[in-house]
Amino acid sequence: MQIIGITGGIGSGKTTVAKIFSLLGIPVYSADDAAKEIMVKDPLLVTQIREHFGDAAYFDDGSLNRKHISNIVFADKEQLELLNSLVHPATIRDSEAWARQQSSPYVLKEAALMYETESFHHVDKVIVVSAPQALRIQRVMKRDGVDRNAVLARMHKQLDEAIKLKLADYIIYNDEQQMVIPQVLSLHRQLLTFSSQSDGRF
Ligand SMILES: CC(C)(COP(=O)(O)OP(=O)(O)OC[C@H]1O[C@@H](n2cnc3c(N)ncnc32)[C@H](O)[C@@H]1O)[C@@H](O)C(=O)NCCC(=O)NCCS
Numbered sequence: 001m002q003i004i005g006i007t008g009g010i011g012s013g014k015t016t017v018a019k020i021f022s023l024l025g026i027p028v029y030s031a032d033d034a035a036k037e038i039m040v041k042d043p044l045l046v047t048q049i050r051e052h053f054g055d056a057a058y059f060d061d062g063s064l065n066r067k068h069i070s071n072i073v074f075a076d077k078e079q080l081e082l083l084n085s086l087v088h089p090a091t092i093r094d095s096e097a098w099a100r101q102q103s104s105p106y107v108l109k110e111a112a113l114m115y116e117t118e119s120f121h122h123v124d125k126v127i128v129v130s131a132p133q134a135l136r137i138q139r140v141m142k143r144d145g146v147d148r149n150a151v152l153a154r155m156h157k158q159l160d161e162a163i164k165l166k167l168a169d170y171i172i173y174n175d176e177q178q179m180v181i182p183q184v185l186s187l188h189r190q191l192l193t194f195s196s197q198s199d200g201r202f
């Protein structure tokens with residue numbers, strides 16, 4: 001079974017594209033969702049996050065105070081690196097355990113920070129979802145009800161899209177000019193062929 005990574009800058013539409021693969025029967029692991037779950041369920045991680053980001057990092061019911069954490073980390077590079085160094089290794093371990101339980105010609109691992117983190121080394125191929133920056137900003141402002149500066153703060157913490165496109169094995173253009181579903185269907189067929197031809201990993 002192959003593990004295919006799917007990534008793209010904030011608002012590129014990677015979650016939307018991953019949902020289309022999921023409708024085709026492909027298991028999808030969301031590193032972003034898993035990270036949030038691990039951050040409330042892993043007792044060691046919860047203690048570390050409280051120690052570094054204060055008790056306000058969690059609400060009284062134990063849920064994560066995302067606003068508190070984002071205000072700190074997206075304004076301070078060192079704080080973001082610290083958070084990432086705590087959360088990312090645990091997420092990679094969790095995704096590997098998940099992949100071992102799947103039976104499908106290939107599975108998708110969706111992660112916003114595939115190239116920025118070690119995740120890239122744990123997948124066989126990477127799909128990059130691409131969209132123009134202005135469109136990405138508009139989408140996230142609308143989806144999350146946040147202002148342009150909040151989107152830019154996250155965007156500036158991510159690898160430039162041009163670099164991701166150079167590193168990509170496959171690209172899906174989600175620019176609202178080119179149709180997305182035919183691109184996904186074509187790639188799905190290619191990935192099924194690769195999976196059946198390769199014995200083990202690519
Ligand atoms: C900082 C947190 C609490 C902010 O939560 P919030 O709900 O406001 O944002 P959300 O998680 O939906 O992220 C929105 C987008 O911001 C970007 N983003 C999130 N985390 C990061 C990061 N560490 N570095 C750069 N961009 C990021 C991604 O494009 C992501 O899809 C949350 O993102 C978090 O816990 N991040 C650390 C874990 C992580 O790195 N997750 C992403 C990849 S595994």
Ligand SMILES: Nc1ncnc2c1ncn2[C@@H]1O[C@H](COP(=O)(O)OP(=O)(O)OP(=O)(O)O)[C@@H](O)[C@H]1O
Pocket residue numbers: 008009010011012013014015016017032112139140143174175176180
């Ligand atoms: N082709 C499209 N046409 C219209 N809206 C779209 C399209 N693709 C994505 N969107 C919308 O843009 C927003 C961002 O998409 P999505 O959440 O899939 O992006 P993402 O890359 O996963 O973002 P993030 O990095 O923030 O998690 C969503 O509200 C989604 O519904």
